[in-house]
Ligand SMILES: Nc1ncnc2c1ncn2[C@@H]1O[C@H](COP(=O)(O)OP(=O)(O)OP(=O)(O)O)[C@@H](O)[C@H]1O
């Protein structure tokens with residue numbers, strides 16, 4: 218950690234396993250600096266270990282397998298600047314290890330299956346994002362990772378996804394209603410009956426009316442825009458790129474949606490798109506593209522997932538700066 222924080226800013230990153238949380242967290246630590254951010258994986262609050270879950274038939278997604286009282290107490294304490302002794306869930310053994318000491322930091326990210334599930338924990342959050350990966354894409358990503366890196370068969374991966382689905386629908390998916398930003402990843406509409414899932418349609422669903430959060434927009438705030446940016450300034454090969462922006466309703470509240478369908482051929486040219494986006498919370502023109510270029514090797518850099526993950530990171534930075542400046546002003550007045 219750099220120095221003792223005056224104010225801990227708490228960020229929630231929610232999503233199912235294998236939905237790109239690690240990639241998103243890498244982008245966040247790149248943006249803020251590793252020493253500035255502490256990431257807490259909420260799997261550490263599993264109250265049932267692997268054996269107990271197997272015996273009872275309760276999955277890790279089920280709230281009964283998680284200790285929300287302890288989660289709330291500890292996250293609240295950390296946010297108030299106190300040191301905590303956090304349990305550890307060991308994914309290798311499937312058991313709960315002795316606790317570790319965690320100090321408060323400038324930014325604390327709680328990531329995992331349930332950051333927005335418990336109302337008390339949710340109310341502590343200063344900013345939240347839900348990574349919403351459609352089933353078709355989730356299967357493709359999981360198959361790619363679990364078959365190549367973890368030695369699973371295609372049938373294993375499919376069976377694991379299917380067995381998680383009921384509890385996912387019951388306990389994980391409903392959290393997106395509460396997120397400030399939902400990054401939704403869908404199959405492309407540019408290729409008819411696409412099965413490859415290499416080209417993606419990605420939406421950044423930004424909640425309107427959140428104090429201090431100004432949704433980014435394309436061309437004209439509040440209008441509905443369809444834009445094909447391909448041409449002289451943006452190179453596009455098959456199947457091209459389509460962008461969309463507009464207001465919408467999401468779980469009964471008003472949102473501003475940005476969408477990219479397709480792939481960027483030359484990442485440097487994303488600056489052309491950046492020039493047409495407003496309220497991106499960059500510090501200088503071109504910063505968004507620069508951040509994307511900095512880690513072009515991360516999965517999703519050449520499509521909307523990378524673009525919107527970086528943009529969401531910039532929104533988190535703006536929240537951090539707004540809250541810490543506000544606190545500094547309050548402290549100066551006392
Ligand atoms: N934006 C993306 N575009 C393409 N593939 C992606 C993207 N994000 C993630 N993936 C794929 O999905 C896999 C899982 O991503 P990641 O490890 O970031 O997810 P996770 O939510 O942290 O998973 P877990 O909780 O299981 O560790 C990656 O190995 C990668 O193959």
Ligand SMILES: O=C(CO)[C@H](O)[C@H](O)COP(=O)(O)O
Nearest residue numbers: 234260267277308309311330
């Ligand atoms: O959804 C998950 C969060 O990452 C895991 O399945 C859960 O934490 C249980 O872990 P394991 O399978 O290692 O016992």
